[in-house]
Amino acid sequence: MEAPRVFEERMGQILVAGSGTDTISCDKQSLAGSVSQRACVFCGARVVLYPIADALHLVHGPIGCAAYTWDIRGALSSGPELHRMSFSTDMREREVIFGAEKKLEQSLRELIAKYQPRGAFVYSTCVAGVIGDDIDAVCRRVGKDVGIPVIAVQSEGFKGNKRAGYSAACQAIDKLVGTADTTGIGPLSINILGDFNLAGEIWLIRQYYEKMGLQVVANVTGDGRIDDIRRSHGAALNVVQCSGATMELARYMKEKHGVPFLRVSYFGIEDMAESLYAVARHFQDVDWQVMERAKKIVADELKTLVPEMKELKKRLQGKTAAVYVGGAFKAFSLIKAFRHLGMRVTLVGSQTGTEEDYREIQQVCDPGTVIVDDTNPLELGAFLKENDVDILVGGVKERPIAYKLGLGFCDHNHERKLALEGFLGMRNFAKEVAATVESPIWKFVPRRCGRTTAGTSLSTESVHDGSSK
Amino acid sequence: MIKTSVAKAREPWVSTANPCHQCRPLGAMVAFQGVEGCVPFLHGSQGCATYMRRYLISHFREPVDIASSSVSEKEAVLGGGPSLRKGLRNVTEKYGASVVGVATTCLTETTGEDLGMLVREWDKEVAERPLQGGNPEIVTVPCPSYDGSHIDGFHGANRALVAHFAEACSPHGGMALFPNFVSPADLRHLREMVGAFGIPLTLVPDYADRLDGPALVETDPLPAGGTTMADMRALPGCRVSVELGRTIPEKLSAATWLEQEWKVPRRTLGLPIGIRETDAFMAILEELSGIETPEAWQAERGRLIDACVDAHKYLAGRTAVVFGDEDMVAGIVSFLTEIGMKTTLVATGGKSGRLAPVIERVTRTFLEEMPRVLEDSDFRDVEECAEARMADLFIGHSKGYKLARRHDIPLVRVGFPLHDRFGGQRLLHVGWRGALDLLDTIVNAILEKRQDDSPVGYSYL
Numbered sequence: 069m070e071a072p073r074v075f076e077e078r079m080g081q082i083l084v085a086g087s088g089t090d091t092i093s094c095d096k097q098s099l100a101g102s103v104s105q106r107a108c109v110f111c112g113a114r115v116v117l118y119p120i121a122d123a124l125h126l127v128h129g130p131i132g133c134a135a136y137t138w139d140i141r142g143a144l145s146s147g148p149e150l151h152r153m154s155f156s157t158d159m160r161e162r163e164v165i166f167g168a169e170k171k172l173e174q175s176l177r178e179l180i181a182k183y184q185p186r187g188a189f190v191y192s193t194c195v196a197g198v199i200g201d202d203i204d205a206v207c208r209r210v211g212k213d214v215g216i217p218v219i220a221v222q223s224e225g226f227k228g229n230k231r232a233g234y235s236a237a238c239q240a241i242d243k244l245v246g247t248a249d250t251t252g253i254g255p256l257s258i259n260i261l262g263d264f265n266l267a268g269e270i271w272l273i274r275q276y277y278e279k280m281g282l283q284v285v286a287n288v289t290g291d292g293r294i295d296d297i298r299r300s301h302g303a304a305l306n307v308v309q310c311s312g313a314t315m316e317l318a319r320y321m322k323e324k325h326g327v328p329f330l331r332v333s334y335f336g337i338e339d340m341a342e343s344l345y346a347v348a349r350h351f352q353d354v355d356w357q358v359m360e361r362a363k364k365i366v367a368d369e370l371k372t373l374v375p376e377m378k379e380l381k382k383r384l385q386g387k388t389a390a391v392y393v394g395g396a397f398k399a400f401s402l403i404k405a406f407r408h409l410g411m412r413v414t415l416v417g418s419q420t421g422t423e424e425d426y427r428e429i430q431q432v433c434d435p436g437t438v439i440v441d442d443t444n445p446l447e448l449g450a451f452l453k454e455n456d457v458d459i460l461v462g463g464v465k466e467r468p469i470a471y472k473l474g475l476g477f478c479d480h481n482h483e484r485k486l487a488l489e490g491f492l493g494m495r496n497f498a499k500e501v502a503a504t505v506e507s508p509i510w511k512f513v514p515r516r517c518g519r520t521t522a523g524t525s526l527s528t529e530s531v532h533d534g535s536s537k
Numbered sequence: 538m539i540k541t542s543v544a545k546a547r548e549p550w551v552s553t554a555n556p557c558h559q560c561r562p563l564g565a566m567v568a569f570q571g572v573e574g575c576v577p578f579l580h581g582s583q584g585c586a587t588y589m590r591r592y593l594i595s596h597f598r599e600p601v602d603i604a605s606s607s608v609s610e611k612e613a614v615l616g617g618g619p620s621l622r623k624g625l626r627n628v629t630e631k632y633g634a635s636v637v638g639v640a641t642t643c644l645t646e647t648t649g650e651d652l653g654m655l656v657r658e659w660d661k662e663v664a665e666r667p668l669q670g671g672n673p674e675i676v677t678v679p680c681p682s683y684d685g686s687h688i689d690g691f692h693g694a695n696r697a698l699v700a701h702f703a704e705a706c707s708p709h710g711g712m713a714l715f716p717n718f719v720s721p722a723d724l725r726h727l728r729e730m731v732g733a734f735g736i737p738l739t740l741v742p743d744y745a746d747r748l749d750g751p752a753l754v755e756t757d758p759l760p761a762g763g764t765t766m767a768d769m770r771a772l773p774g775c776r777v778s779v780e781l782g783r784t785i786p787e788k789l790s791a792a793t794w795l796e797q798e799w800k801v802p803r804r805t806l807g808l809p810i811g812i813r814e815t816d817a818f819m820a821i822l823e824e825l826s827g828i829e830t831p832e833a834w835q836a837e838r839g840r841l842i843d844a845c846v847d848a849h850k851y852l853a854g855r856t857a858v859v860f861g862d863e864d865m866v867a868g869i870v871s872f873l874t875e876i877g878m879k880t881t882l883v884a885t886g887g888k889s890g891r892l893a894p895v896i897e898r899v900t901r902t903f904l905e906e907m908p909r910v911l912e913d914s915d916f917r918d919v920e921e922c923a924e925a926r927m928a929d930l931f932i933g934h935s936k937g938y939k940l941a942r943r944h945d946i947p948l949v950r951v952g953f954p955l956h957d958r959f960g961g962q963r964l965l966h967v968g969w970r971g972a973l974d975l976l977d978t979i980v981n982a983i984l985e986k987r988q989d990d991s992p993v994g995y996s997y998l
Contacts, residue, residue: 108584
């Protein structure tokens with residue numbers, strides 16, 4: 069592996085599957101000047117809590133942090149949409165000097181009075197942390213007065229990376245859990261953790277579980293509600309997707325409330341089916357029919373999906389893909405999903421994977437696959453060129469890297485509008501991959517146009533020949 | 538008699554909801570993109586760079602690399618110098634940057650980082666341990682995000698660039714043009730306009746090619762294009778400097794700096810949007826070149842006026858709410874006024890304090906009542922104004938879409954950011970050509986709404 073654009077200090081964060089080395093260095097602070105694709109603590113906390121639709125989300129800091137996260141995810145709500153507003157204390161120079169607690173308190177009170185949320189999250193930002201505002205005290209005071217939970221989120225941007233933000237979000241949610249009555253929650257009940265209802269995905273998943281005869285108590289956090297989360301400790305099981313974001317909450321809930329958890333993934337055929345089976349197995353002793361229903365759901369879905377996939381596989385067979393996503397667990401599922409399409413993943417990476425995640429990734433991918441932690445545009449570009457893949461899966465920041473190199477792209481991040489989870493999601497994903505990989509435009513892209521010349525020029529002669537036949 | 542009414546937008550709200558502007562460093566990052574060989578660099582937390590990249594990529598649909606010193610908790614306490622130096626070294630060596638444009642952020646401003654001292658430390662370090670391929674020029678600009686908006690960051694960076702590079706040189710008769718935060722298409726059109734008069738031009742900044750580049754065989758980590766260092770060094774030799782934008786504060790104005798330090802005569806105009814503002818710009822080009830506006834360009838003006846005549850009855854008395862960056866909205870309001878529309882409300886997140894007089898100036902003699910002007914405002918303020926709820930048309934950036942949707946008012950998208958439409962980087966606002974594009978879009982938005990709302994479904998409109 070010779071990538072000229074790799075920073076020496078990052079060599080430990082890159083490895084090749086099957087090359088003998090099996091540990092990757094990760095969960096490190098991003099290298100200064102490397103143009104990391106990562107964000108900050110605030111971003112991590114904000115994306116996890118954001119989909120809670122009936123909460124007031126108030127960013128305590130200068131305007132940027134709120135401006136850049138206004139309506140940032142496609143997290144849908146079936147009811148209130150307060151989360152789609154952008155609220156900020158819009159801290160000014162004066163407050164930076166003299167403290168902004170008063171402005172925070174006034175802002176909180178006026179916003180709660182106006183928008184009547186069921187709870188409020190106050191996000192600390194870099195500046196709030198440096199000037200030492202006692203956000204906790206303000207939140208306690210206001211919460212007590214107005215009678216709703218008002219929770220401080222310790223998300224000062226510089227205090228770690230996005231993972232630390234996930235942790236801050238989990239700590240904030242933990243303060244809500246166990247604060248409301250659990251009457252009416254039966255033994256066949258679950259919470260869905262780690263799904264954010266991008267493009268309505270949690271509705272799909274919830275439907276599967278409900279068909280299995282399970283009661284879904286709380287969505288954490290997609291289409292989430294404050295009151296559901298407050299009583300979520302009454303559920304019999306936490307089903308956790310997205311390895312990084314909500315696992316910590318699942319652990320808290322196990323310790324404090326004795327709620328066991330299962331780790332699942334809703335991406336790809338096997339992982340989706342296995343998720344339903346695993347949950348069914350958990351409830352086997354309470355109701356054996358749950359498994360029967362799960363099997364029926366899978367069988368019904370596969371009846372239509374399998375023939376469609378076969379058709380697409382014929383077209384995509386032999387193509388190659390690169391995957392660079394936020395969480396490692398998603399990468400894991402994507403490798404398997406591509407296999408269903410007859411495609412090979414030759415480069416895989418994540419912003420926030422742990423050592424354990426990367427070990428698992430190594431086990432599922434083919435020897436020779438390059439594995440990277442916290443990459444950057446130069447490195448990613450060099451690897452993409454070297455591996456000469458047909459498609460990159462990533463987020464908005466990776467899209468122009470792929471397009472400038474003349475490769476296909478699939479958005480698998482916050483801003484996607486297409487459901488990629490569940491069986492329907494696998495179908496959407498396959499179609500999306502085909503739509504980009506098979507585009508005629510690659511015949512004209514300078515980097516690739518030398519390879520296939522067929523049909524890329526229309527001389528007058530050929531038109532004439534064609535018409536005279 | 539014109540009644541002026543500048544509302545105090547911030548009252549009675551303490552908080553801000555659905556902002557109309559972005560934070561200061563973002564504008565600096567855009568300006569630095571407009572310099573050849575430059576990598577924009579943020580001295581602050583990693584998140585700022587990533588957020589701004591995402592925000593800019595969603596508008597320009599181009600790779601936008603912004604480096605960061607990735608200041609951590611430890612460095613926030615002990616000082617970010619080591620991170621900054623390491624970052625500068627990494628970015629120079631990997632990107633081959635010849636210029637690094639460094640902006641501070643709210644974090645490093647609040648912790649009290651001294652940019653001057655940090656750069657001296659860097660100079661010392663590279664004097665002892667030079668970089669392979671030469672040491673880059675380091676241009677710095679303070680960008681406390683809690684003071685001002687992205688537009689202040691843009692102008693501040695521009696002025697910092699000029700002040701950094703300008704040096705004594707012999708007069709060369711060229712023209713310095715400070716175009717303001719406009720689209721790559723606008724920058725290209727400005728070059729073309731000046732070029733038509735044969736005037737040598739230095740455009741600062743010029744991100745037309747770097748933020749709207751072609752598909753290439755080999756992608757360069759540093760996209761080609763941008764204002765060259767040599768051209769910026771020679772700025773003091775210019776015959777004149779033209780600054781587009783009447784609301785630029787003097788302390789952020791590159792043209793004012795050139796005038797004060799190098800006695801380069803400054804001409805300040807509005808953004809050349811619409812008929813009168815473009816006429817004023819073309820008049821300066823005529824004056825400088827001593828030649829008349831070439832025929833092909835006069836024909837463009839002719840077609841614009843002709844189209845305005847064709848359109849005037851569709852537009853007569855129609856009301857508009859305009860929001861966005863101050864100089865952009867001033868230009869748009871000026872044009873709307875010329876085509877017979879009535880702007881009732883003007884809103885901006887900026888707070889230069891200069892917008893209201895400019896709006897007064899461009900609407901005077903046309904409108905009986907001056908539009909209401911909201912400075913330092915957000916979209917909640919806009920929604921609370923009756924003018925917004927009753928308007929026929931919204932004109933502004935994408936962030937006004939939610940409001941437009943809620944009140945079922947068509948939104949004509951201009952300026953920055955354009956996150957919900959395609960081609961924001963190619964949107965042409967300036968010149969007679971830009972005005973004609975705008976006119977078509979505005980008229981069609983009104984016709985489309987009329988057609989959709991009509992039970993008849995007219996085929997001819």
